[in-house]
Amino acid sequence: MQLMERFPYIVVEGPIGSGKTTLARKLADRYNAQLLVEQAEANPFLTRFYQEPGRYALQTQLFFLFQRANQLRELAQRDLFGAATVADFFLEKDPLFARITLDNQEFQLYRQIFQHxxxxxxxxDLVIYLQTPLDALQERVQQRNISYEQNISRDYLHKLSDVYSEFFHQYDAAPLLIVNNDKLNIATEEASLTLLIERIMQMRGRREFFNPNLQ
Incomplete structure (x- = not known):
């Protein structure tokens, strides 16, 4: 049995710089699966958000919320979830960003819209959480050299990393593999991708951990 036969709908998650989109693309390419990715470049507020977070947080967050909701709705309507799908986001994580970027009144408005x-x-069928140390996140963001991301502060990355850890500590809605992503070079080493796939296929419980540093 191949990976996508066992897990037809896989979500890869992690903070910015964790490599979630890279992993999602590689899995989709290897198994000829439908790829569903965030489209950050389409958000007209994102550059301004990283320059003035307090001023543009709500606009940025709501744009992403509607974008992601529309992507998922279109897939459901076209019944493409009958085919193998790999995504680099799921809607449940959207409030994580809102919680650390919006003030109390803005967050209450966001929650009402989210629920509506x-x-x-x-x-x-499977969530892969790329748990990545703060230093590695910061280094990878810098290496990507995307202009607007160079304004991301270490403090913001730290808060984001913390809320991800808290969320996945409690998450139990789907089988979950938590991956120590410090030394797993998916982007440059095909062997790392193969190693991860082998570990996924060994899963027997709903919540497991993979630390390739100990292999």
């Missing part, structure tokens, strides 16, 4: 959307997306 009621997007009916199927639960993933």
């Amino acid at each position: 959307l009621q997007v009916q997306a199927p639960a993933p």
Whole structure:
């Protein structure tokens, strides 16, 4: 049995710089699966958000919320979840960003809109959480050399990393593999991707951990 036969809908998650999009693309390419990725470059507020977070946080967050909800709704309507799908986001994580970027009144408004959307997306068959140390996140963001990301502060990355850890510490809606992503070079080493796939296929429980540093 191949990976996508066992897990037809896989979500890869992690903070910015964790390599989630790279891994999602590589899995989709290897198994000829439908790829669903965030489209950050389409958000007209994102550059301004990293320059003035307090001023543009709500606009940035709501744009992403509607974008992601529309992507999932379109897939559900076209019944493409019948085919193998790999995504680098799921809607459940959207409030994580909102919680650390919005003030209390803005967050309450965001929550009302989030709940009103009621997007009916199927639960993933597998979630891969790329748990990445703060230093590695910061280094990878710098290496990507995307202009607007160079304004991301270490403090913001630290808060983001913390809320991800807290979220996945409690997450139990789908099988979850937590990956120590410090030394896993998916982007440049095909052997790392193969090693990860082998570990996924060994999963037997709903919540497991993979530390390739100990292999």
